[in-house]
Amino acid sequence: AQSVTQLGSHVSVSEGALVLLRCNYSSSVPPYLFWYVQYPNQGLQLLLKYTSAATLVKGINGFEAEFKKSETSFHLTKPSAHMSDAAEYFCAVSDQANRDDKIIFGKGTRLHILP
Amino acid sequence: DTGVSQDPRHKITKRGQNVTFRCDPISEHNRLYWYRQTLGQGPEFLTYFQNEAQLEKSRLLSDRFSAERPKGSFSTLEIQRTEQGDSAMYLCASSPRTGGNYEQYFGPGTRLTVT
Numbered sequence: 001a002q003s004v005t006q007l008g009s010h011v012s013v014s015e016g017a018l019v020l021l022r023c024n025y026s027s028s029v030p031p032y033l034f035w036y037v038q039y040p041n042q043g044l045q046l047l048l049k050y051t052s053a054a055t056l057v058k059g060i061n062g063f064e065a066e067f068k069k070s071e072t073s074f075h076l077t078k079p080s081a082h083m084s085d086a087a088e089y090f091c092a093v094s095d096q097a098n099r100d101d102k103i104i105f106g107k108g109t110r111l112h113i114l115p
Numbered sequence: 116d117t118g119v120s121q122d123p124r125h126k127i128t129k130r131g132q133n134v135t136f137r138c139d140p141i142s143e144h145n146r147l148y149w150y151r152q153t154l155g156q157g158p159e160f161l162t163y164f165q166n167e168a169q170l171e172k173s174r175l176l177s178d179r180f181s182a183e184r185p186k187g188s189f190s191t192l193e194i195q196r197t198e199q200g201d202s203a204m205y206l207c208a209s210s211p212r213t214g215g216n217y218e219q220y221f222g223p224g225t226r227l228t229v230t
Contacts, residue, residue: 009155032217036221041223041226042223042224043119043206043221043222043223043224044158044206044208044221045221046218046219046220049218051217090157090158092157102148102160102163102171102173103148103158103160103219104160105150105157105158105159106157107155107156107157108155108156108157
């Protein structure tokens, strides 16, 4: 069975500071990994995805994530936080062999940006 | 593409009533997914369709829940005899599953409140 664990349900960073949201995954098969963002009362928007190509994945809005198989991690980073980054972020995993099979989401990390 | 749309956006109902939600996927996306998201949690998979065929149902989908996609285009999710525990955001997603694009595109969700 696949799962993801997001460390920290709430993370606060100052505007302009580094953003680091942690995600560890568990999968018995090669995974696809995703980061989604959700703004209040809205659906999910894909930030970036890892699909077994480059281990460093660049996404929208200046975010990137690095797939580390040895650490089973897929942490999300952004060099400089902006007020508009305040939102809920979800790490997710799916079964690569089954391509777009169901996605398993973590519980989410709410990112707060301090002025 | 106009994106995935869901209707209604909000629904308040009394316990014991039946409710039906509609999802219109992106045109020509042959896979359609339903997820449920409760407060403070990540989305949880409920079921998905390949065209009009329902291929998988989660254990979360009790016999009070039924989903259809009669012509392989829009889908409906019905909940019979609603309970307070059904209060959640119901998210729909669609995927083209062609040309190497397996991304799931999410709609804005339907927020259900059972009083």
